[in-house]
Amino acid sequence: xxxKRSGNGKSNNNNDKKTPNKKRQSKKQTxxxxxxxxxVRAVATSEDSSEAQIRPNTLSGYIGQxxxxxxxxxxxxxARGRGxxxxxxxxxxxxxxxxxxxxxxxxxxMEVDCxxxxxxxxxxxxxxSGLLVNLKPxxxxxxxxxxxxxxxxxELLYPAMEDFRLDITIGKGQTSRIRSVPLKPFTLVGxxxxxxxxxxxxxxxxxxxxxxxxYEIDELTEIVLRTAKLLKYxxxxxxxxxxxxxxxxxxxxxxxxxxxxxxxxxVQKEPVITQSNAAIAxxxxxxxxxxxxxxxxxxxxxxxxxxxxxxxxxxxxAAATGEDKKTIEEVxxxxxxxxxxxxxxxxxxxxxxxxxxxxxxx
Ligand code: ADP
Numbered sequence: 001x002x003x004k005r006s007g008n009g010k011s012n013n014n015n016d017k018k019t020p021n022k023k024r025q026s027k028k029q030t031x032x033x034x035x036x037x038x039x040v041r042a043v044a045t046s047e048d049s050s051e052a053q054i055r056p057n058t059l060s061g062y063i064g065q066x067x068x069x070x071x072x073x074x075x076x077x078x079a080r081g082r083g084x085x086x087x088x089x090x091x092x093x094x095x096x097x098x099x100x101x102x103x104x105x106x107x108x109x110m111e112v113d114c115x116x117x118x119x120x121x122x123x124x125x126x127x128x129s130g131l132l133v134n135l136k137p138x139x140x141x142x143x144x145x146x147x148x149x150x151x152x153x154x155e156l157l158y159p160a161m162e163d164f165r166l167d168i169t170i171g172k173g174q175t176s177r178i179r180s181v182p183l184k185p186f187t188l189v190g191x192x193x194x195x196x197x198x199x200x201x202x203x204x205x206x207x208x209x210x211x212x213x214x215y216e217i218d219e220l221t222e223i224v225l226r227t228a229k230l231l232k233y234x235x236x237x238x239x240x241x242x243x244x245x246x247x248x249x250x251x252x253x254x255x256x257x258x259x260x261x262x263x264x265x266x267v268q269k270e271p272v273i274t275q276s277n278a279a280i281a282x283x284x285x286x287x288x289x290x291x292x293x294x295x296x297x298x299x300x301x302x303x304x305x306x307x308x309x310x311x312x313x314x315x316x317x318a319a320a321t322g323e324d325k326k327t328i329e330e331v332x333x334x335x336x337x338x339x340x341x342x343x344x345x346x347x348x349x350x351x352x353x354x355x356x357x358x359x360x361x362x
Contacts, residue, residue, distance in 0.1 A: 087207030096252030214249025
């Protein structure tokens, strides 16, 4: 299976995924709030460039997400049996949970190529038509951040997804006409962190819509053990669990923590990652027992100290902490909600008792 990354698509640099960070920086400068670099942001950074080396490439190597795997196993077997491409698939859930990885695995299992791109790279009609006409029979087109597709690109996708046909408008005004170009049957895999922002005509064209969940500690522990093995650094099971507990239910973050702990332990000339040296390393990197970093604690303590714990609107939290609103909503908040540190009410976000007692102890 070959992986092809198109144009400005999702590359190892992940330029598009860095945008929220850039925005955050400019906001920080205007608000003059000092922040520290974080290891626990799920968005990919250039630091994660070695991801390809540790990505699982078979369904059996993909840990966790049991329901998703079962559904896809059936879909893949059925499609292969019919000699057709798999149904179009929409994967949604927070960043770093394995959407791209799953798309590459489907390509391997279907023995086809996977082209990876991201919606912001499909600005002009020719960006998407170029990709579509070059697909070979059965290929997978992975479009990350699909909720960000513009209307023109979306409308080009409708006949492509339904009838494997590209409708190109030639000329302008009254003399314009539509030329239909047949496409090879393909599978579109769309990925998004914001399923609610996808238009219903687009959503309705996906035969399979699947949610990815945060990983349980035991699943993340297994991922940490696997990654340490691939990095060829001995690790004790307790240490893997310590790292997993701080990995925010997210493989991308857990893998990043393994690499940083490995660096620390290696510099300390310790031959094995143990629970105690892993904990020391992660405390040094400012990642606490629940995987919270400086920004999470800033948000929670600002809510407690300045707003009696809430409820407070997202805009106000963003202004008071100097964080980007979108980053809070899409990257920071889902995990805080998941571990029961934050509650979302109709009047805004409120801190829970659980969060208060954690902050008091730490
Ligand atoms: P997303 O596309 O959802 O942002 P990715 O598919 O890029 O996330 O996954 C991030 C990293 O996490 C991958 O490089 C991979 O190594 C790891 N990963 C994700 N899901 C799994 C899994 N189920 N088992 C093992 N590793 C995983």
